[in-house]
Amino acid sequence: MSPLLKVSDLTMRFGGLTAIDALSFEAEQRKITSLIGPNGAGKTTVFNCLTGFYRPGGGSISLSDDTGTLELTRMTGHRINARGRVARTFQNIRLFARMTVLENLLVAQHVSLHRSWFPAVGGLWNSAAYRQAQEKAIDVAASWIERLDLEDWADQEAGSLPYGHQRRLEIARAMCTGPRLLCLDEPAAGLNGAESVQLAKLLEEMRTEFGVGILLIEHDMKMVMDISHHVIVLDYGRKIAQGSPQEVRNDPAVIRAYLGAEQDDDLDDLIGDDTTGREIEA
Numbered sequence: 365m366s367p368l369l370k371v372s373d374l375t376m377r378f379g380g381l382t383a384i385d386a387l388s389f390e391a392e393q394r395k396i397t398s399l400i401g402p403n404g405a406g407k408t409t410v411f412n413c414l415t416g417f418y419r420p421g422g423g424s425i426s427l428s429d430d431t432g433t434l435e436l437t438r439m440t441g442h443r444i445n446a447r448g449r450v451a452r453t454f455q456n457i458r459l460f461a462r463m464t465v466l467e468n469l470l471v472a473q474h475v476s477l478h479r480s481w482f483p484a485v486g487g488l489w490n491s492a493a494y495r496q497a498q499e500k501a502i503d504v505a506a507s508w509i510e511r512l513d514l515e516d517w518a519d520q521e522a523g524s525l526p527y528g529h530q531r532r533l534e535i536a537r538a539m540c541t542g543p544r545l546l547c548l549d550e551p552a553a554g555l556n557g558a559e560s561v562q563l564a565k566l567l568e569e570m571r572t573e574f575g576v577g578i579l580l581i582e583h584d585m586k587m588v589m590d591i592s593h594h595v596i597v598l599d600y601g602r603k604i605a606q607g608s609p610q611e612v613r614n615d616p617a618v619i620r621a622y623l624g625a626e627q628d629d630d631l632d633d634l635i636g637d638d639t640t641g642r643e644i645e646a
């Protein structure tokens with residue numbers, strides 16, 4: 365069966381800097397694929413190409429499932445989200461701070477409410493079909509509020525939530541759109557130990573219960589090693605290693621990229637102690 369996501373020879377340049385250099389990799393449905401690498405390796409740039417924020421200079425990006433293959437390379441971000449069903453979260457949380465938790469989740473579904481012109485026109489006349497779609501959106505939002513323990517915060521402004529809650533809300537907002545591929549950019553950043561454990565459990569539920577493929581950028585190496593099925597390691601925009609967490613952690617090229625050191629140094633020293641992760645940026 366084809367992989368959910370196939371990236372081939374992806375290249376992205378900023379002036380004289382090659383941020384992504386002929387990168388190819390795949391991600392499977394219902395699996396967690398992690399993109400790791402030192403600072404500036406190109407991880408977020410990959411997400412920006414996948415989600416239409418950047419137009420890559422070369423290569424192709426496609427999504428496949430049993431209904432067929434969709435070429436994303438030249439699509440706008442809006443269409444990638446609506447047609448491709450690709451959702452993302454950001455390294456720096458981007459919620460609508462002055463809207464309530466519930467409103468954030470309803471706005472997210474606006475795209476699916478307006479996938480065609482019909483409901484948009486229906487909205488003008490407040491048609492039954494439009495009202496039904498709105499009710500469904502509220503149900504979906506409510507179910508994510510409950511699942512992520514945000515009930516007490518539903519009517520609060522998103523910007524007033526504690527940091528860990530805002531991270532959860534971002535994930536809820538992405539999941540509300542019914543994605544088949546979810547791209548999470550450092551979701552554990554700023555979380556405490558207990559919140560990181562809760563996040564790992566949530567990601568596991570999302571892939572098993574909702575069947576989403578998860579593409580994860582994360583600098584919490586323990587989390588990456590614990591929950592990933594497949595790990596891709598970037599350095600200077602190139603793939604330097606890929607494989608299971610075990611394979612990757614023993615790969616000399618990965619050890620060199622992280623430690624700038626000889627092969628007898630040990631990545632395990634970096635895994636397990638630090639969850640703030642700045643000096644083990646992944």
Ligand SMILES: Nc1ncnc2c1ncn2[C@@H]1O[C@H](COP(=O)(O)OP(=O)(O)OP(=O)(O)O)[C@@H](O)[C@H]1O
Binds near residue numbers: 401404
């Ligand atoms: N819009 C841009 N304009 C110019 N250079 C950029 C732009 N976006 C990214 N870069 C450069 O591309 C390279 C890759 O950056 P990117 O943010 O993708 O790395 P990263 O692996 O996500 O890093 P980090 O772990 O620090 O978030 C860096 O050298 C960065 O400075």
